[in-house]
Amino acid sequence: MSASASHGRAAAVIARAEHVIKGPIWGCRMCGQCVLHSTGLTCPMTCPKTLRNGPCGGVRADGTCEVKPEMRCVWLKAYERSEKLPLWRGHFDDLRPPVDNRLQGTSAWVNLITGRDRETPAGWADANP
């Protein structure tokens, strides 16, 4: 077996383990670029609009979601939880970059270690002079 094949297999095993743990707790969608620490440990990919930067203007007065009225707004939960977190609270207002759709289904743990989850398109970093 080649080195890259064995690396690929190990990454797949880690991804499965990650899904087993993060799925039931956070409803993890395996976007492969986890930002839970900055969103009050609430997965933004469970927002029906998959928003990464806060609640849309459609949140209902009772706090439920515009798209799924039976569900509490994901970002409302994220905000409330983030306010209670002893750590990372300041990261809530971070401008999170667009999702890299190629990472869907891969392990965010592996991507964190390799730094792959922080790679952004070449133009993105240059937005702010």
Added chain:
Amino acid sequence: MPTLERKLDAKQFVVTAEMPVIDGGGQADVLRHLEPMRPFVDAYNATDNPSAHAHVSPLAVSIGLANAGAEPIMQLACRDRNRLALEAELMGAAMHGIENISCMTGDDVSAGNEPEARSVFDLDSLQLLQVARVLERGHYLSGRAIEPAGAGGAGGPHFFLGAVENPGAPPYEYRVRRAAKKALAGARFLQLQICYRPELLERFLRAAHDTGLTERLAMLPSICILRTVGGIRFVATKVPGVDVPAHIVKRVEQAKDAEQECEEIAYEQAMHALSQPGVAGLHFISFRKDAGIAKLCTRLKIPGGRDSNERESNGDSASVAV
């Protein structure tokens, strides 16, 4: 530089208005809708499939407005386009000299009449603002240079970026922080969602003013002019994120003349908004077929003559007495 940017920079009071949607009526419809409100309005929003219903695209309507000598604000929502299409639309706007862009998430397709459609949301409104700024820096999101580069070596096109925010949607206390985040991402004007709860609008504007945000981000509260009981019921039940208290709906239902009551509500809404700190102007949304905006502006003593060039060159600032 577009006049909206110049006026807001000069702290002039501005009026923006939603252009009614265009379907089969073409440019004649653009002109017909413009005519009655023209003296009062500085710039017009070309909406992007509002309430998730398909209509003529915002870029096409913006071009139609520009051809009619009116200043467009092109809305761009994240619902129907991925990042490539959004970049293309922004560059298309730049090609036609359309610089005012209002970036928004967009209502979900479930709010519209084609709920079976795929929602895109490849970017969110904050990321869209940032992407517009990337283009201004002279390259696409990929890093590929925009060629040939613009005049003066600036590289990319110039945009006057705006966004929307809803003071009436939870989490209320967070909305100002979100607005500040939009300012950081490049927004310079903010059109606020229709708000039938004055205490929430007040809370938002007070916080925005006290934190100095209104200095960097021009606040334009929306005033909604309705006409019928059906209209207020529609806004109360079908427009995402707009909470209409029962007493407001009742007022219209029990009124002898629903149309007049709707006008009264809009007038009260406008007077309240104008009494708040840090308000740079008003944004009007009218569901009436007649000259509802012109009538209300006259009653609010907002000076007309905005379509007159002489007034422009005289530098007569359109301050409003409140």
